[in-house]
Amino acid sequence: MSAETAARPAALPTQRPAGTSAGYRRDIQGLRAVAVGLVVLYHAGLPWLPGGFVGVDIFFVISGFLITQGLVQELAVRGKISLAGFYARRARRILPAATVTLLGTVALAVAFLPSTRWLQLGEDVVSSSTYLMNWELAGRSIDYLARDQAASPLQHFWSLAVEEQFYVVWPVALLAAAAVATAFRRRRGRRVRSVGSQSYLLLALALVAVPSFAWSVHLTQSDPGPAYFVSTTRLWELGLGAGLAIVLADPRFRAGPRAARVVGGLGLAAIGVTALTFTAAVPFPGYAALLPTLGATAVLWAGASGHSSGSATLLGLRPMVWVGGLSYSLYLWHWPLIVVATAMTGTLRIRYGLAVALFSLVPAWLSLHLVEQPALRAPSLKSDNAKSLQLGAICTLLGVVAGLGLQVNVLGQTANEPTGTTGTTGAPGTATAPAPPSTTNPGAAVLATDATAGIPAEAFASIVPSALTASGDAPQIDGHGCTIDLASTAATPCSFGNLESAVTLALVGDSHADQLVPGIEQAALAHGWRLDVYTRGSCPFTDVMVDLDGRANEACDERNKNVTTALLADPPDLLLVATSRYQVFKQGGSPSLEASKTRMASGFQGAWEPFVAQGVPVVTFRDTPRPDVLVPDCVAQNEQTLTQCAMDRSAIVWDDAPEVTAAEGMPLVHVLDLTDWICPTDRCPVVIGGVLIYRDGNHLTATYSRSLGEPIGAQLAAALG
Known part of the structure; x- marks a missing residue:
């Protein structure tokens, strides 16, 4: 790599291996x-x-x-x-x-x-x-x-x-x-x-x-x-x-x-x-x-x-x-x-x-x-x-x-561009009014009035966030005192919505729970709820050990125990759970994602049971469609031909998702499926209502997540009864 050519030290003997010369081996x-x-x-x-x-x-x-x-x-x-x-x-x-x-x-x-x-x-x-x-x-x-x-x-x-x-x-x-x-x-x-x-x-x-x-x-x-x-x-x-x-x-x-x-x-x-x-x-x-x-x-x-x-x-x-x-x-x-x-x-x-x-x-x-x-x-x-x-x-x-x-x-191109971030909660005892969807870039809200808006389109007059800024369009939750750091085991939440509300929602899970915070916050603001967020990257809310880069995710296991203890001490009115896809950890070689489905479903049930036993309803979000390609990259290269970036629904929606299977037959557990608000047709667009859906290959942009506030709110209200 960067080692310099050898020079024979004066203290070494003159005898050298065959095929070498002085100063060279x-x-x-x-x-x-x-x-x-x-x-x-x-x-x-x-x-x-x-x-x-x-x-x-x-x-x-x-x-x-x-x-x-x-x-x-x-x-x-x-x-x-x-x-x-x-x-x-x-x-x-x-x-x-x-x-x-x-x-x-x-x-x-x-x-x-x-x-x-x-x-x-x-x-x-x-x-x-x-x-x-x-x-x-x-x-x-x-x-x-x-x-x-x-x-x-x-x-x-x-x-x-x-x-x-x-x-x-x-x-x-x-x-x-x-x-x-x-x-x-x-x-x-x-x-x-x-x-x-x-x-x-x-x-x-x-x-x-x-x-x-x-x-x-x-x-x-x-x-x-x-x-x-x-x-x-x-x-x-x-x-x-x-x-x-x-x-x-x-x-x-x-x-x-x-x-x-x-x-x-x-x-x-x-x-x-x-x-x-x-x-x-x-x-x-x-x-x-x-x-x-x-x-x-x-x-x-x-x-x-x-x-x-x-x-x-x-x-x-x-x-x-x-x-x-x-x-x-x-x-x-x-x-x-x-x-x-x-x-x-x-x-x-x-x-x-x-x-x-x-x-x-x-x-x-x-x-x-x-x-x-x-x-x-x-x-x-x-x-x-x-x-x-x-x-x-x-x-x-x-x-x-x-x-x-x-x-x-790059910065010159994005200097005047708006960015989508999670709204800031007002002072304790107050509620910030929800931001209405933009008439120019309504995102998922357009689907409520226009069924054709989910068909992949070639181009839009403007896209928010742009492909250049999409990677930074993530929920800005750190300023609220919580983190998704991989080493975190603390069970301290960050809170949104009406902090004095009599109704409290608690969101647990990994970054796929975190990506929904803007939308759930919008729902909480609209309905006057309090939202407490307990998220941590690569940490699904389950009682089985999961694989993290080939190792047992022990920090996640400890974090989940701490979160469970904290929530059971003061139960929320509704427990919200969202998760990505995981392999169950096994020493010597973890099983595949498909082979892990059954045990992951059982692990979800095990994590939810203490809450169900106390009469706390559980809402499990079905994992959002997952392209597993960098969507902003494709959009940057195809701004006038966005259909080149469209994906088959069957390829990015996971069949028999364990978080859905786990809910079957379990009392007080509801499934909230946002798939039709993200991929409404057999071909999944990457932009709906002028809003870029993904910030990478599997996370929603905060802007698009926020535009899901109305459908999320309606289904959470139904779960609360």
């Missing part, structure tokens, strides 16, 4: 090929490499080894490290090729991606240019509303950000360790060596790597989303390679011939096992990351021995070395091309994914020979650190300007 190039091959094939969708993502971890180890090897050599030869020289080399090595990729991705996005993607991409270009993309993605991983957005073409820059953040502090740490070692030796009256004591260098490394590993284990279990991206959970992986480089500065720690053969083979086997067996269900990084990273460390140790081994021979084959030399540019280019191809085709089949991965060799080769190598070899840059650093600053500035320019372009 073919086996490392081959290991790079393995790493980038795993990542590219994984991203291309190859099903028998579910753990291909560990290629990034292999890169971390390689990078830590090579960079530290060069720094230790510099300490050995000069007794110090030139920070200006180090960062100048990094600037030449990393920034020109990365910046060309960023600018190329912006061009591809403008040419082939819908404008709905540009605002987020602009932000990602800025984050990638400043090497903060990992923290950007960590933030999105805990933002439930971001989970249903399209993958960023620059998502892969997170790993480059981790490396560069490590290299901000690592050379300084080595310098400090060497200075401490030198000062200690002087005080003890010993001869000062040109390189700081190996033990001090390892101590400096331990101070970085050990806490990082401990934090990685902890955060992977407690908050796996950000744990995957943040640098604090990944520094120890680079530290493994760095530690090996420090240790190998002493020839006594070289592997013997037999050890090189055995350890090198075991290292490759460990990498292979992780690539073939790890899945998204494996908590990562944490303890699990030890297997691929220790495997990579073993391969590097064996290859540094100077003895021929099976792993070094295999990795030193000409094709492996060729791909390894291309690895950084290939890593940069493959993912933007895959994302763009996926956006253009809808779903990228495996054979097309592999074709795109193969095609990415072309821009990678061009980048290597026209950008990467010229920047590295330019005599004027190699001899002048200031010029190299200036080049790096220019590259960073170009990326930031391109990203900001893309954002300004």
